[in-house]
Amino acid sequence: MDRCTKLVDVGRRQFLRGGALAAAATATAVALPAAPAKAAALARVDYPSNRLGNVADLKPNEPFDVSYPDENAPGVLLKLGTPVEGGAGPDGDIVGFSTICPHKGFPLNYVAADRTLNCPGHYSRFDCEAGGQQVWGQATQNLPQYALRVDEKGDIYAEGVDELLYGRLSNVL
Ligand code: FES
Numbered sequence: 001m002d003r004c005t006k007l008v009d010v011g012r013r014q015f016l017r018g019g020a021l022a023a024a025a026t027a028t029a030v031a032l033p034a035a036p037a038k039a040a041a042l043a044r045v046d047y048p049s050n051r052l053g054n055v056a057d058l059k060p061n062e063p064f065d066v067s068y069p070d071e072n073a074p075g076v077l078l079k080l081g082t083p084v085e086g087g088a089g090p091d092g093d094i095v096g097f098s099t100i101c102p103h104k105g106f107p108l109n110y111v112a113a114d115r116t117l118n119c120p121g122h123y124s125r126f127d128c129e130a131g132g133q134q135v136w137g138q139a140t141q142n143l144p145q146y147a148l149r150v151d152e153k154g155d156i157y158a159e160g161v162d163e164l165l166y167g168r169l170s171n172v173l
Pocket residue numbers: 101102103104105106119120121122123124137138139
């Protein structure tokens with residue numbers, strides 16, 4: 001009875017391909033530079049401009065609940081009290097974020113003591129003073145931050161988001 005050698009050849013090729021991929025992955029891991037403080041946002045999505053509130057509505061370091069770009073997308077405005085990355089308004093300290101965790105969609109809670117948004121699902125934490133950078137946990141992207149504009153009357157408008165929003169088949173309205 002003849003032995004089929006084709007399966008042996010296929011197995012050998014798969015093994016060699018796997019070895020080559022492992023070697024390439026190791027070389028890539030070694031060559032990668034240290035991570036920057038916050039990687040550039042991968043996606044800037046220009047949603048329609050929506051008025052979210054007024055500067056007078058905000059109290060320092062207290063979350064002000066909003067929705068953007070529509071009522072199904074909860075978020076928050078924060079007046080942090082010091083100029084920060086992506087900060088808008090006369091003091092450069094007003095920021096806005098989605099409050100849906102980019103990992104698996106749990107609602108986030110604001111912790112005023114360290115100005116982070118925290119996930120009760122798997123404990124991801126996002127730094128509101130650093131553009132929503134993830135500082136702990138399971139998520140694989142930073143928190144979507146709103147692009148804000150404040151007009152001469154103090155009205156605060158969101159005009160886009162710098163990361164993809166969790167759970168949307170399309171991130172373009
Ligand atoms: Fe937030 Fe998993 S859902 S860390």
